[in-house]
Amino acid sequence: MDFDYDLFVIGGGSGGVRAARLTAMGGQKVALAEESRMGGTCVIRGCVPKKLMVYASEYPEAIEMAKQYGWDASSGSFDWSAFQSHLGSELTRLEGAYEGNAEKAGVTIYKQRARLADPHTVELADGTTKTAKHILIATGGRPVRPDMPGAEHGIVSDDLFDMPKLPGRMLIVGAGYIGCEFACIFNGLGVDVSMYIRKAQILRGFDDEARGHVADCMQQRGVTLHTGCAPTAIEKRGDKIWVKGSNGHEEEVDTLLWAIGRKPNTDGLGLEDLGVKFSRGGAIEVDEYGQTAVPSIYALGDVIGRVELTPVAIREAVAFHETVFKGNPTKMDYDLIPSATFTQPELASCGLTEEQAEEQEPSLVYATAFRPMQTAFAGGAERVLFKMIVSKETDKVLGAHIVGPSAAEMIQFVAVAMKMGATKADFDRTCAVHPSMAEEMVTMKDPVRVLA
Structure with missing residues (x-):
């Protein structure tokens, strides 16, 4: 044919x-x-x-x-x-x-x-x-939008770039990477941002310690997090949108953003x-x-x-x-795909979370949190987090998580090493670049936790 x-x-x-x-x-x-x-x-x-x-x-x-x-x-x-x-x-x-x-x-x-x-x-x-x-x-x-009365008064991420003006107050429903990224963006642009989060923490699926660190930083920067809360009622009141949450919290906002999935x-x-x-x-x-x-x-x-x-x-x-x-049967390799969430601060990851590693095999957790030089000099209190999960049996690096400025740039090259099968010993014998934040990936010597 x-x-x-x-x-x-x-x-x-x-x-x-x-x-x-x-x-x-x-x-x-x-x-x-x-x-x-x-x-x-x-x-x-x-x-x-x-x-x-x-x-x-x-x-x-x-x-x-x-x-x-x-x-x-x-x-x-x-x-x-x-x-x-x-x-x-x-x-x-x-x-x-x-x-x-x-x-x-x-x-x-x-x-x-x-x-x-x-x-x-x-x-x-x-x-x-x-x-x-x-x-x-x-x-x-x-x-997607939820199937509930008043949902039509909210917008989705596709609509954000065409807003005629910046809102004074914004409520974001959902705390995946899209919701969290836009919460940080609009907070940085001077918008009063709050979030309704159905679960107890933001960024489900990411390393618990890392996402907790991001949540703390977001709140310190002025984003209000309502955990264990979902909208139960929505009404249009003049040029405002009134929303009531399942925890009893109510507020009127200029913009309601649905970030509940795709x-x-x-x-x-x-x-x-x-x-x-x-x-x-x-x-x-x-x-x-x-x-x-x-x-x-x-x-x-x-x-x-x-x-x-x-x-x-x-x-x-x-x-x-x-x-x-081309007659060359090729399967997509989904193992060790690095990713970054452009919150403020950024969260970048590759490999297993601590929770996943605990279920898989005995592992060692290395971690450090500190004020980076640039921030400390300016009197800032925000800390960065570096974390590595290592197999107890093979010494192979199973997961890496970074929270801080340029985390995405750093994880790209950590991922190369992990894809090559790097061990903790490989990182340890690599000379540090000083002064830099990234040197922490090769200077963490003692585990902070042992996962049996």
């Missing part, structure tokens, strides 16, 4: 675009459909604009610190509209780069919604159909009718090579719900290309 394309990708995010480009550059005929903006969640409404907001929110503290270092400095006021305008221009530039690079590689782009009519046929929103030997679903995910974008794709299977959470089920229950259909990225990180989607795309188009 002759097909219009060797590969048709649905979704123009980082994973979908990488798979399309690699395949087209290999001489195959490739098309991609994207109903929104090229670049997907990460570039348009996620990692990139969020990180730029993180930078913006850090300047007031940096200016205050500059005073302690002898500079005559003042922060003045923050111009949200000016920042928004610059941000919009940058995202448009990046969107153009994604589209231009894909087209340069030979990818045909359809700027419209697509669905599957059969295992080899894609139907576009304008009614036209295209056939393909292989179809790749890379539609990502989206933030779900895969699979609605209306026609996958169920073709026999594609889904997990309980709605993610597309795939095998080790990204193949669904329908042999011609593959999926990757957030829509498969494995590790929802942009670099992971990109590597899954490379594995897909190697497997399907």
Whole structure:
């Protein structure tokens, strides 16, 4: 059978675009459909604009610190509209780069919604159909809202970058990395921020000691945390939103942000009718090579719900290309993936948490917390945390966790060592860079805890 394309990708995010480009550059005929903006969640409404907001929110503290270092400095006021305008221009530039690079590689782009009519046929929103030997679903995910009266008065993370003005007061419901990052961002921009947290602590799934350290720092910086609390009633009162929590707390805010999770974008794709299977959470089920229950259909990225990180989607795309188009069956390696949460301070991790290690094998925990030189000189009280979990039997480093400035930059290289199988002895025999925060990763000599 002759097909219009060797590969048709649905979704123009980082994973979908990488798979399309690699395949087209290999001489195959490739098309991609994207109903929104090229670049997907990460570039348009996620990692990139969020990180730029993180930078913006850090300047007031940096200016205050500059005073302690002898500079005559003042922060003045923050111009949200000016920042928004610059941000919009940058995202448009990046969107153009994604589209231009894909087209340069030979990818045909359809700027419209697509669905599957059969295992080899894609139907576009304008009614036209295209056939393909292989179809790749890379539609990502989206933030969810709760099913409760008044939920419509809140916004989700996708809406944050288009707010007409900064709120005076903001309530964030949810304490995963998205909720915590934006709590720190808006707190840094001068917004009065509070959070409703259903559990007893923020950042579920991260190392308990590390996330507790972040929570303490957030509160010291002025973010109010209501733990064990979920909204029970929401009303629009004039230009304010009134919210009552399950702990009896009530407040009126200018903006209510739902940060309670994300779900895969699979609605209306026609996958169920073709026999594609889904997990309980709605993610597309795939095998080790990204193949669904329908042999011609593959999926990757957030829509498969494995590790929802942009670099992971990109590597899954490379594995897909190697497997399907280069005859080199390649499985995605999900072991020891480093990650960073851009709270203030940052939390970066790789490998096992202390709690996971305790369940797995006898281990040693090394940790230190201290005021870094730059902060201490300026009279700041905030401490950084360095933590390492080591196998008692093999001396292999099982986990590393850093809380503090530039934690993400440091964990990237710690992860390289861990991926190579580094032991605690390897770290110990590495000479320190002094004076630096990172030297603590090679100077922690005695364990603070033994996990039996």
